[in-house]
Amino acid sequence: MSPSKLFALIQYPLPHHLLSRLVGRLAETRIGWLKQLLIKAFIRRFKVDMSEARVPDPRAYACFNDFFTRPLREGARPIESGLVSPADGTLSQCGETHHGTLIQAKGQAFSITSLLGGDMKRAASFRQGSFATIYLSPRDYHRVHMPLTGTLREMVYVPGRLFSVNQATADHVPNLFARNERLVCIFDTEEGPMAIVLVGAMIVAAIETVWAGQITPLSGRVQSIRFDEPITLEKGAEMGRFKLGSTVVMCFTKEIDFEELVPDISVKMGERLSRLSHLADNG
Structure with missing residues (x-):
């Protein structure tokens, strides 16, 4: 069995909504050291380009969700025709x-x-x-x-x-x-x-x-x-x-x-x- 198929199969019995809501609560935490740990680890793990963000300083976000849904700086995404x-x-x-x-x-x-x-x-x-x-x-x-x-x-x-x-x-x-x-x-x-x-x-x-x-x-x-x-x-x-x-x-x-x-x-x-x-x- 391929790893991708195994990954898909093990998801069936998982409590999807419970896991998602628990992660959602963690992503909303305002505990300074914890939210900063989450943000820094995420940037490092996924190589996030903060230079495109309207607020490039990771410490400026009140919680992980604010960082995750961060707006882009003006002009970062030109809107093309069509x-x-x-x-x-x-x-x-x-x-x-x-x-x-x-x-x-x-x-x-x-x-x-x-x-x-x-x-x-x-x-x-x-x-x-x-x-x-x-x-x-x-x-x-x-x-x-x-x-x-x-x-x-x-x-x-x-x-x-x-x-x-x-x-x-x-x-x-x-x-x-x-x-x-x-x-x-x-x-x-x-x-x-x-x-x-x-x-x-x-x-x-x-x-x-x-x-x-x-x-x-x-x-x-x-x-x-x-x-x-x-x-x-x-x-x-x-x-x-x-x-x-x-x-x-x-x-x-x-x-x-x-x-x-x-x-x-x-x-x-x-x-x-x-x-x-x-x-x-x-x-």
Whole structure:
């Protein structure tokens, strides 16, 4: 048995949510020596580049979570033209959605309906579109930004497990992104509907959005939330963040030409993923 498969298998019996909440409490500690020990060890272990941070001094952060979700200095991530990456990370997969199916990893696929919370009506327009999945490693910048300007139509909290979302787990745990706890955000854009799915993972204590604050953890049922006033966010604006790392899945209702992008390349927030000049309307 390969080490990656073993790593995936040993996660099944673990108390995912309990472990994640305990780590979340530790990440919020204000005990000076302890939070500083955690931050310094993390920077050393993952070779974090603090020169990009708005506040480069690790001692200035009140807790580990403040450090982990640190903002970048002005100009650190230029916003390019077209469809841009919502986050720093690894583009693990991208391409077309065929008959409501997305690629998770080689030999692994999952359903767009399941990903978006199990509502066939919500998923219908995305069944023949495009998608891109970005994995945020521990060393990455962990705020998520808008890849296009959009107006929020619906936010859906979907309960689930909290498997790790690294490549080893994606290779061996079926329906990983449709199985983990996640937050689905449906936006209307000039290019049609767009879904941004923030997928929780092992030791992710919470997911936040700029319009509603901390969302997870909630109760153990799917919850659809709509807002009285329109919420419009410009391309490049922050839309949410992970307290510890995870994955973002973007879904579109049209075919998008991702040009020469291939799985496993590194991307930065604001970097162009598509010029959007080759969109084909399937409607």
